[in-house]
Amino acid sequence: MTFLQKHRKDLLFTAVLLVLAGVLFRFTHPGGAGTVAVLRYGDPQTEQIIDLTKDARYDIDTGVYTIHLQVAEGGIAFVDSPCPDHTCEGFGVLRNVGDWAACLPAQASLTIEESP
Structure with a gap:
């Protein structure tokens, strides 16, 4: 056997x-419980921590474009992108650790990470 x-x-x-x-x-x-969104943009690179537990809209001037982010129900997404191709909107809602999206024309990236 x-x-x-x-x-x-x-x-x-x-x-x-x-x-x-x-x-x-x-x-x-x-997603949203114990996680945050980390936005990195600009040159030199600026880093902004975004709380995913509070629904809000963020309009952030990256120095190239003003990006628009929407936090809702523990997730975050690029919305109403002013860039030419709107690819960043296609990433959808990010809510799990490791989820990632970028708006290359705006020189911005968004990552979901564990809360510090």
Whole structure:
């Protein structure tokens, strides 16, 4: 009898527990809870921390364009972009750690990070 045959039930039980732990983690750590948006723009680079727990609109002059950011329901998005291609709007709403968007014409990037 092979190892897999001997421990099939144990391995299945462990896999189910890992999946449940992942689901539980996902529901107990949604975007906005313990996360912030970090906006970096300009030359020299300016960094601005944006609270994701308070719905708000931000109009920020990057020195090239004035970008418009909307915070709602624990997420943030580029909205009403003045740049020529509006690519930054296509990133949608960012809410999870590691989510990233940029408006290259405005020399701005937005990243979701753990709260300091």
